[in-house]
Amino acid sequence: MNFNSLRYLFLLFPFLSLAQESDKPTAKGKLSGQWRSYYMNTFNKGDLKDFTALATGGHIKYELTLKEKISFGGAVYNSNNLNIQDLSIPDMATGKLSRYEEGLFDRINLDNKYIFILGELYANYKTAQHEFTLGRMKIKSPLVNPQDGRMIPTLAQGLWYAYSSPKKNKIQAGIFNQIAPRSTGEFYSIGESIGTYGEGRNIDGSPSLYGGNTDSDYLAIINANFNLTQNTSVELWNYYTDNVSNTLYLKPKYQVSKSFNIEAEWLHQNKINNGGNAIDSLSYFQSNSSDNIGIKAAYDWSNSSLSLSYNRITKKGQFVFPREWGREFLFSFQKRERSEGTGDNHALVLYYTNTLAFGKEKFNLKTIFSAGHQWKPSVSDPTLNKYAVPDYTHINLDLFFDIKKWKNLKPELLFVGKFASGDFPDNPNFYLNKTDLFHVDLILNYNF
Numbered sequence: 001m002n003f004n005s006l007r008y009l010f011l012l013f014p015f016l017s018l019a020q021e022s023d024k025p026t027a028k029g030k031l032s033g034q035w036r037s038y039y040m041n042t043f044n045k046g047d048l049k050d051f052t053a054l055a056t057g058g059h060i061k062y063e064l065t066l067k068e069k070i071s072f073g074g075a076v077y078n079s080n081n082l083n084i085q086d087l088s089i090p091d092m093a094t095g096k097l098s099r100y101e102e103g104l105f106d107r108i109n110l111d112n113k114y115i116f117i118l119g120e121l122y123a124n125y126k127t128a129q130h131e132f133t134l135g136r137m138k139i140k141s142p143l144v145n146p147q148d149g150r151m152i153p154t155l156a157q158g159l160w161y162a163y164s165s166p167k168k169n170k171i172q173a174g175i176f177n178q179i180a181p182r183s184t185g186e187f188y189s190i191g192e193s194i195g196t197y198g199e200g201r202n203i204d205g206s207p208s209l210y211g212g213n214t215d216s217d218y219l220a221i222i223n224a225n226f227n228l229t230q231n232t233s234v235e236l237w238n239y240y241t242d243n244v245s246n247t248l249y250l251k252p253k254y255q256v257s258k259s260f261n262i263e264a265e266w267l268h269q270n271k272i273n274n275g276g277n278a279i280d281s282l283s284y285f286q287s288n289s290s291d292n293i294g295i296k297a298a299y300d301w302s303n304s305s306l307s308l309s310y311n312r313i314t315k316k317g318q319f320v321f322p323r324e325w326g327r328e329f330l331f332s333f334q335k336r337e338r339s340e341g342t343g344d345n346h347a348l349v350l351y352y353t354n355t356l357a358f359g360k361e362k363f364n365l366k367t368i369f370s371a372g373h374q375w376k377p378s379v380s381d382p383t384l385n386k387y388a389v390p391d392y393t394h395i396n397l398d399l400f401f402d403i404k405k406w407k408n409l410k411p412e413l414l415f416v417g418k419f420a421s422g423d424f425p426d427n428p429n430f431y432l433n434k435t436d437l438f439h440v441d442l443i444l445n446y447n448f
């Protein structure tokens with residue numbers, strides 16, 4: 001159990017005591033949090049090992065607001081392994097551990113059954129148009145985000161600024177010197193945080209060894225959202241990872257009618273200096289550049305929506321961005337898989353969302369169904385297929401339960417099926433935790 005980060009709580013004690021003094025109406029305290037229990041099970045192909053895990057924990061947060069503009073906050077995150085399976089025992093055929101289940105705990109040290117991390121500790125100043133946040137915080141963006149498929153989210157330490165104009169345009173920028181990767185129990189420097197997840201292969205086919213060998217001091221993020229016309233908007237993000245890469249993401253949107261819209265996206269990457277290490281075999285970003293383009297059409301009606309999207313990563317190079325920093329919210333994204341690590345990739349994905357009310361709206365059920373297919377380069381081509389993932393069809397059914405009587409309880413049930421296709425060697429390494437599997441999540445969230 002790692003209690004070292006709890007010492008930072010002492011920094012909050014002066015502010016906590018202020019909130020208890022009723023004679024100071026300018027100070028207002030708020031206690032919030034979430035208790036979460038998370039069951040996960042992956043059924044792999046044939047005799048390959050199945051993995052299962054059960055975690056419970058959550059977070060507790062306290063925020064103190066002074067004079068409506070200044071606030072201070074802190075949050076402790078926790079995950080406890082209920083140990084229904086020993087995840088340190090690998091699959092016998094491949095020698096590999098679980099992919100999804102270990103993410104509920106400390107991936108770096110699976111023997112650590114109880115994680116405690118002071119994930120948020122910040123000061124915030126906010127006016128009608130400007131907001132500054134300094135310290136440890138959550139960042140929500142297409143590529144760096146807390147995500148919700150683990151017990152411990154991705155958290156960042158640094159400075160964040162946001163500006164909102166009267167016309168609802170928005171500009172944001174931040175610089176960060178440390179990140180606590182999801183499913184770990186501490187903050188790391190930017191370079192150290194890259195490589196806590198699976199590293200795959202170098203472009204020459206040798207095992208990647210950038211974990212612990214990536215030299216990067218900071219991550220800088222810039223975002224701008226603009227309404228160009230009444231029906232046209234554009235979203236821009238730029239991620240500059242010191243000494244590693246620059247990633248530009250552009251997403252224009254056109255509202256054809258009240259119910260129908262079309263979006264496009266372009267993600268362009270360039271290597272910075274040596275991609276993280278002067279020794280090629282230890283470098284993280286090995287392609288000189290990469291491009292990912294996509295288009296999406298969406299139609300909304302009543303309590304439903306339907307979308308169809310296509311993404312293309314060109315042959316120019318692999319799309320590479322640290323998995324440790326969150327999900328990739330690209331058009332082709334589906335829970336429990338991603339396009340990162342691939343070049344020369346085609347993806348076609350259909351989403352259908354529907355919300356139904358039962359018992360005079362005493363119970364609502366939100367359903368998200370997605371079906372997609374990924375056309376991958378050959379599993380034997382490390383220059384374009386970093387993680388050796390074959391072509392596959394991916395089907396998800398995600399159910400969100402909203403029970404009015406128990407408004408704080410938010411259960412979720414996720415079913416995932418992935419099925420390999422195409423011509424590739426019959427090797428268990430191309431199946432285990434990748435394809436020809438069935439996966440289920442049962443999540444019980446209680447928010448307060």
